Amino acid sequence: MGQVLLVDSRKLDGFEGLQQAVHGSHVDVMQLGRGRLRGTLSHVGIGDFSLSIGAFNVGMRTQRVSSDDRLIIGMLLAAEERVAHWSFDMQLNDVLVIPPLLEHDGVFHGGSAYAAMRFDLNEVATLFAGKARLSDPDTWRSRGHFRADIESGAIASRRLVRIMSHLRDNKYGLTPSTADFWKRSIAECMATNVASSLPPDGNGWLPSARRLIRKVEEFLDDAGTRPVHVSEICAALGVSRRTLHRAFQEVFGLGPVSFLRHKRLCAVHSILHQSAPGSTTVTAVAMQQGFYELGRFSQYYLAMFGERPSQTLGIAAVQAAEDEIARASRFEPGPRTTP
Incomplete structure (x- = not known):
């Protein structure tokens, strides 16, 4: 790796x-x-x-x-x-x-x-x-x-x-x-x-914002959980950075950089939430999703999800332990009754 x-x-x-x-x-x-x-x-x-x-x-x-x-x-x-x-x-x-x-x-x-x-x-x-x-x-x-x-x-x-x-x-x-x-x-x-x-770039042509956004989201779906840079989207769809920004502002009210950051935050949350205890760290997952300023990443994460990434990972560990207890209890014999 x-x-x-x-x-x-x-x-x-x-x-x-x-x-x-x-x-x-x-x-x-x-x-x-x-x-x-x-x-x-x-x-x-x-x-x-x-x-x-x-x-x-x-x-x-x-x-x-x-x-x-x-x-x-x-x-x-x-x-x-x-x-x-x-x-x-x-x-x-x-x-x-x-x-x-x-x-x-x-x-x-x-x-x-x-x-x-x-x-x-x-x-x-x-x-x-x-x-x-x-x-x-x-x-x-x-x-x-x-x-x-x-x-x-x-x-x-x-x-x-x-x-x-x-x-x-x-x-x-x-x-x-x-x-x-x-x-x-x-x-x-x-x-x-x-x-x-x-x-300045004189190309002011803007395709239908919603049609462009749909293409972007299809591209992101194909990319899976890996981080995607704005320039990669522009290259794949053949649009300028300005055009992309205007479309995202019209549809979501925020730029493509903020949108992609939110998407990467969601990917981190899902990975931490689904990770087995001891299998990974917050730092490793954050780096995999393109976050290099870990302090700022934690601020973004807390603002978006209302909890710190370490808490999400801890919740995953607690949930795994509870699931294990539940599985074990299904095989334990119940209290025996005497006639």
């Missing part, structure tokens, strides 16, 4: 550690700032897809030769001083696109932190489904710099860090279906900041 997820996390003690700043890609590094470099570097690999997050305390010069055949999309998470890639001056949460087989040149004038995902260009249509421009591989064939929206950029940055933290600490591994969900979730963080720099 855990073979899909590969994790590597280490502390940096010297600039040489940043030569593997992006998982699977070699970077030439030169230290610019004075002092002993300290930092951290973490990689999560999901198949051929990877997410890397690094942080360091002194200025650095980075160069990458044109030997990498994968697309790299990076985000600046923190910077004490100026950061420039090629001729682009980066601000916090900005996104940088490094196409396959293109040389890269970056200068960090002080301590900084970054996130970078690396994957095959052929996966673009899947990972960015529902976003017409972003799902087109041609969008990513030239180097680019996308200025992040201040509010949404900060949210996307925090989500990336939390996703990395929870995947890194995950002891339960990933199934193929949950691995796909996490890849889409990581891509969504990057896409948020890219989309904020693009002109």
Whole structure:
């Protein structure tokens, strides 16, 4: 079950550690700032897809030769001083696109932190489904710099860090279906900041909301209990994220993200309610259904069901014990009477 997820996390003690700043890609590094470099570097690999997050305390010069055949999309998470890639001056949460087989040149004038995902260009249509421009591989064939929206950029940055933290600490591994969900979730963080720099989509066509919702629910029924990302629905049904959102708002009064979260909460509840005592944990089930912020998950769960997930699991254990007692009592002889 855990073979899909590969994790590597280490502390940096010297600039040489940043030569593997992006998982699977070699970077030439030169230290610019004075002092002993300290930092951290973490990689999560999901198949051929990877997410890397690094942080360091002194200025650095980075160069990458044109030997990498994968697309790299990076985000600046923190910077004490100026950061420039090629001729682009980066601000916090900005996104940088490094196409396959293109040389890269970056200068960090002080301590900084970054996130970078690396994957095959052929996966673009899947990972960015529902976003017409972003799902087109041609969008990513030239180097680019996308200025992040201040509010949404900060949210996307925090989500990336939390996703990395929870995947890194995950002891339960990933199934193929949950691995796909996490890849889409990581891509969504990057896409948020890219989309904020693009002109609005002029496609305003909206099919019948109820007909579209019916197709979505049929798709979810076929998916079973595995978590489903919004972009997967957009790809399968050939609709834009905007169209999907408007349909859900019209029919349910809430967006597709909230709807899917409610559905995943219901799946967790059913699994916990039906689980045999000692067969699973709340954490394992929550991760399987795509919840990585366990504190927030517990809040959602309590608000929706009026009980904590541990209580649901406990109720299952009590019910199993009562069922066992009931079964045993059926075979016990009743009180004997004397004539």
